[in-house]
Amino acid sequence: MKTTRMTLVQVIFDFTAGDTDSNDLDADTWMLDIAQTTMTTTTAPESLMALSEFQKVLTEESKRKNLIERNWEQGNWKCRGFSLDRERQDSMMLVGEGKDDENENDQGNDDDNINDGGSNGDDDVVKISQIAFDETVTTSSTTADSLLGFGASTEMIAVGRTDGTVYVVTLGEEYLTKFRARLLLQGGTSGNGYASNANDDNTMWKEEEEVTDGQEDEFFVPRFEMEMVNEEEIGDSIVQSKDLSNVSSLNPSLSPFVIECQFQAHGRDEPISSLLFHDETLYTASSKTSGGGSSSIGQIKSWKMDHVDGKAVVMPSYNLDGAHMDKIVALKTLSHKNNIMDASDHNLLLSASRDGSFAMWDMNNGDLVYRCQILMNEDGNDVHVSINCADVDTSSGSGDHFIYFGLSDGYVVGYSVSELLDSASEGNTCNMPKCRFLAHDPLNQSKESNSSGNGVMGVTAISFGGPGNSSQTTLSSMLVTGGADGRIKQWEMLQYTNNSCDSSSTSTSTTSASKDSNGSSWKLVHWPRMPTQKLKGRAHLFQGHHDGPITTVKCDMENNTSKIISAGTDGSIRVWNPKSGTELYRMDGFDDLTSICLDKEILVTNGMKEYVCIHDFDVDEDLDKRYDLDW
Numbered sequence: 001m002k003t004t005r006m007t008l009v010q011v012i013f014d015f016t017a018g019d020t021d022s023n024d025l026d027a028d029t030w031m032l033d034i035a036q037t038t039m040t041t042t043t044a045p046e047s048l049m050a051l052s053e054f055q056k057v058l059t060e061e062s063k064r065k066n067l068i069e070r071n072w073e074q075g076n077w078k079c080r081g082f083s084l085d086r087e088r089q090d091s092m093m094l095v096g097e098g099k100d101d102e103n104e105n106d107q108g109n110d111d112d113n114i115n116d117g118g119s120n121g122d123d124d125v126v127k128i129s130q131i132a133f134d135e136t137v138t139t140s141s142t143t144a145d146s147l148l149g150f151g152a153s154t155e156m157i158a159v160g161r162t163d164g165t166v167y168v169v170t171l172g173e174e175y176l177t178k179f180r181a182r183l184l185l186q187g188g189t190s191g192n193g194y195a196s197n198a199n200d201d202n203t204m205w206k207e208e209e210e211v212t213d214g215q216e217d218e219f220f221v222p223r224f225e226m227e228m229v230n231e232e233e234i235g236d237s238i239v240q241s242k243d244l245s246n247v248s249s250l251n252p253s254l255s256p257f258v259i260e261c262q263f264q265a266h267g268r269d270e271p272i273s274s275l276l277f278h279d280e281t282l283y284t285a286s287s288k289t290s291g292g293g294s295s296s297i298g299q300i301k302s303w304k305m306d307h308v309d310g311k312a313v314v315m316p317s318y319n320l321d322g323a324h325m326d327k328i329v330a331l332k333t334l335s336h337k338n339n340i341m342d343a344s345d346h347n348l349l350l351s352a353s354r355d356g357s358f359a360m361w362d363m364n365n366g367d368l369v370y371r372c373q374i375l376m377n378e379d380g381n382d383v384h385v386s387i388n389c390a391d392v393d394t395s396s397g398s399g400d401h402f403i404y405f406g407l408s409d410g411y412v413v414g415y416s417v418s419e420l421l422d423s424a425s426e427g428n429t430c431n432m433p434k435c436r437f438l439a440h441d442p443l444n445q446s447k448e449s450n451s452s453g454n455g456v457m458g459v460t461a462i463s464f465g466g467p468g469n470s471s472q473t474t475l476s477s478m479l480v481t482g483g484a485d486g487r488i489k490q491w492e493m494l495q496y497t498n499n500s501c502d503s504s505s506t507s508t509s510t511t512s513a514s515k516d517s518n519g520s521s522w523k524l525v526h527w528p529r530m531p532t533q534k535l536k537g538r539a540h541l542f543q544g545h546h547d548g549p550i551t552t553v554k555c556d557m558e559n560n561t562s563k564i565i566s567a568g569t570d571g572s573i574r575v576w577n578p579k580s581g582t583e584l585y586r587m588d589g590f591d592d593l594t595s596i597c598l599d600k601e602i603l604v605t606n607g608m609k610e611y612v613c614i615h616d617f618d619v620d621e622d623l624d625k626r627y628d629l630d631w
Helices: 008-017 026-039 045-076 103-107 107-111 418-422 447-452
Strands: 078-084 128-133 156-161 165-170 178-191 219-232 258-264 272-276 281-286 300-308 311-320 330-333 348-353 357-362 368-373 374-380 381-384 387-395 402-407 411-416 437-440 459-467 474-483 490-497 509-511 523-527 550-555 564-566 574-575 583-588 596-599 602-608 610-617
Touching: 026 107, 107 348, 107 374, 128 272, 128 596, 128 602, 128 610, 165 272, 165 281, 165 418, 219 258, 258 311, 272 330, 281 330, 330 418, 348 387, 348 564, 368 418, 402 418, 402 459, 402 474, 402 564, 411 418, 411 459, 411 523, 437 523, 474 550, 490 564, 564 596, 583 610
Parallel strands: 078 178, 387 459, 459 550
Antiparallel strands: 078 610, 128 156, 156 165, 165 258, 178 219, 272 281, 281 300, 300 311, 330 348, 348 357, 357 368, 374 381, 387 402, 402 411, 411 437, 437 509, 459 474, 474 490, 490 523, 550 564, 564 574, 574 583, 596 602, 602 610
């Protein structure tokens, strides 16, 4: 009988794109279905060949995954990245006209004087403030995504800068891609106040009183827009660097980094303080009040990516206003439905502010779903506290999502999303938290935090750390916190589903009871509860700590929290063993390190002025570990 021959790729594609829900299949069942599909569509020799090739692919991917894990443990990686021109749009001249080549290339002398609120020319320097992967890609665990290879799904990253601009960049392979700012003439105005081109929306209008008599027909006010382009595209006739910065030309076979789209999200004096990339939708927030008197602080903007004539464009979607009065410190997504773990199915946006308020928004239309103010009771009085950080646990076996906030008073508070939504119509007073415990003593600050006087106190970083040691009566997940004291701590959050839990409490811990969907009592408590207690198979307090406040922590959930990564104001990134609490290795030399992204084999960081650095752990093992080199 004659049959149609199908390639391995076609078999896999048809299987994953068909009606079968591959998410509900384990590896063995999936392999069996692949085999059955191949056998019914090919001859016997061809089916055996296809299965053999497929097994080779799985074997190679398994070897690669193991290699990457060893590289993470041993600190073996290579770097590549890209830079965005650090000149401010309102201070730069046309590229190639009037630029001092010596000042252009001698960045090291200028960098020593750079600070966020500096003077003497420092205001003209633009730095990377936030970076974000598309969370629907990095958190996806579908079979179809796994076929792309271990860690091969991450292709784009969103970058926010201190001048309010946002860029979406496709990651490349070359060592360094430099993007230069090019000013484009977008039109202008004549003395009569009318636009000199047809695009009125992109024109800066001139006030009539500024135009003197007799100049109405001659006066022209040009309007420029800044566009980032690859340095190679500008051409030798415009900019000729004296150094070997254009390393990519040495190996033209490597793909460059590519800017897919770029736009001005906030004012030029409004740094991007929070950035979320979710399924081709961007959410941005700024940390500064506009110099024009209008304030966008506490405002969240939504932007939708689309493609027009084959080019990526970004269009404003909606603004989220009225919930916060201070800096947005966290943007996260979650779901109001039970058992929704895949980020692509999330439909609620969580925002948290320094003013102690948090809110949940409908991601479809931007409607405010819930908002409340966290108040802590001290000596019978309600006291306002600041939220420094937040994260969401979407892995609960009970189906409920939990929100954890790190507060300026050193406490961590946790809320059940379903309970918050059930009480959404009751006003702005927050429910009793499901848990509250002292994680980092606000009086125990790092030397840098004390000397800088920046006011950062308590819990400064928090991250969901993957599943814990669940049992038949207890559901468990891990939580990692970092504090202004420079320490990293790991906690186990225990959700008791019956009355067997220990109801005792300490002076630094409170729990509250509620009812689950079955009507039985349950509590959410933390462990360890006292300094003498320990975690099972994990470390609580990590050995050694940063010399400054912790700015961010990330946990590897894909491999059962095999590593924890922290960054601090001391300019270092540290990789920890969660079982022993020991530091595996560190990366030093960063500045203003506020944002890191983690996806299997790559770690992306800011903290290098205008550079975004990709630390790639998908590399061959070090030569000096495979050979006895006597140098």
